[in-house]
Amino acid sequence: MSGSSSLSQLPRRSLVDCAIDAMREKIESGAWPVGERIPKETELAEMLQVGRNTVREAIRVLSHADVLEVRQGDGTYVRFELDPAAVMRRVTRSSLRDHFELRVILETEAARLAAQHRTARDIRKLEKTLKARGEWAEGSDLDRFLKADTAFHLAVAEATHNEALIELYRYFLVAARQAGRAVMEEHGLPEPGYAAHERIFRAIEQGDGARAARAASAVVRPLVHAFSDHTGNSD
Structure with missing residues (x-):
């Protein structure tokens, strides 16, 4: 055999x-x-x-x-x-640059689709999770903030009504939260603020897919650049 x-x-x-x-x-x-x-x-x-x-x-x-x-x-x-759990463990262990490059793809397309397919109920949930996320304040409970942040991004994915994308994003959330912690605790980079996330929400609310995609990209793409250097070492 x-x-x-x-x-x-x-x-x-x-x-x-x-x-x-x-x-x-x-x-x-x-x-x-x-x-x-x-x-x-x-x-x-x-x-x-x-x-x-x-x-x-x-x-x-x-x-x-x-x-x-x-x-x-x-x-x-x-x-x-392939074992999905093993795949996601590899994703979790990927470099921060690789992680944020993948997030650009997921976040921009999720925002674009959400603007096209969102319902009134989705808009209410997005607004609620955005307000719960709020603005990061130094000394606040980081775990609570990251949980609220990922809840907003998951709400964006759910507003697409694309079950494949939603399930993929749910798998990705563990890696996303770990990367967010690394950005703020280990690398001292600022968390994209409330206003940047509100622009995503407003574009989705108004059904403007192109603007929603640009707003989502603007939140994540600076982090890709932050972990890219001339040596190619992104860890």
């Missing part, structure tokens, strides 16, 4: 995590294609040099993530090549 060659011995940090990583590598590399049955538990335990309980737990985690499918009496099959 494809992929049955021995894998290198796993480091002893967390055996389940290591088994999951090794199995993901086999799937993402194509060694275990979608639709193919993976080796049995006993074979996997020997390949990974771990116990069968460890293998069973790794399979359970990957099955829960819909990467694997366990068919009783038949075996375990590859269902998807």
